[in-house]
Amino acid sequence: HSGNVWARARISAPVPAPTQRICAFGGSSESTVRVSKCGDGNGNLATAVAALRLVTADVEQVEISHERDGEQFQGAVVGLGGLGVVTQLTLDVVPAFEVRQDVYLNLPVAQLEAHFEEIVGSAYSVSLFTDWQNERVNQVWVKRRSAGGDSGETAPALFEATPAPRQIHPIASLPAEPCTAQLGVPGPWYDRLPHFRIDELPSSGAELQTEYFVPRQHAVAALRAVTALHEQIAPLLMISEVRTIAADNLWMSPCYQQACVAIHFTWKLNWEGVRQLLPEIEAQLAPFDARPHWGKLFTMAPARLHSLYQKLPDFQRLLTSYDPQGKFRNPFLDTSLFGA
Structure with a gap:
């Protein structure tokens, strides 16, 4: 099913359905920019792509599909803009379904550490929002597929975290009106899996992300x-979000052949302060071979990046085969992918 996915939202959902606006699907797949539909069984947005059409540097239209092109397709989906201009995507979809969303407050970190697998595996999609203070997770957003019999009944406690008594924004100081319906009220997947309503500003709007x-x-x-x-x-920090993502086989995906936990930071607009802090965070995460998000801020050296992506040499060759003159190359690709 290609074309306008949003127009089909009432009929079918991408597999698995995303937690961000569908209108950004093309850019998301190119950089895995919204990598987490968050949930143990859910891959990043790019894993819903079955085929893509692009215009190459020599102005040829090319279609690459999972069914026909195999390995080349796995290299092309997360293309980082280097293969050409993507003009169309074909997505795998499933029948539309309903979801209920419950938010829990003040999960003790001790409970999270003791029951991590149970907590993140408790629903279709689970997000942990934390400010890293006071040995507690501020909010746990739990999105469960609704069997149709749900009627917004109060959710039970979750490992000492208590159900929120009213709608709440991930950044608790902000008004909750932009958020999708919570409090266990069932609704269509496209109006529950995103944290924010399609007609509202997501997150805080003025922010940096890592x-x-x-x-x-x-x-x-x-x-x-x-x-x-x-x-x-x-x-x-404004807030951090932690979520889990299933493994995939896309060469430049951060989840290539490994299930991951994603640790996201929504920063205040203070690039100089963030720039100085990122190397410290990266050093803390280095023993775990953390991979940065391609579409967000990081300071990791190219040599370190290269050591984390085993398919990078194949991807470099794929880029060169599609764009031998480097028309789609830019300073980011030159430094991060082709730099020493």
């Missing part, structure tokens, strides 16, 4: 490593 992906087995240790920097993080 995200790192750690192999799933290191989740608890990686979160503890970041918590060690809580004093340095506090003045710069």
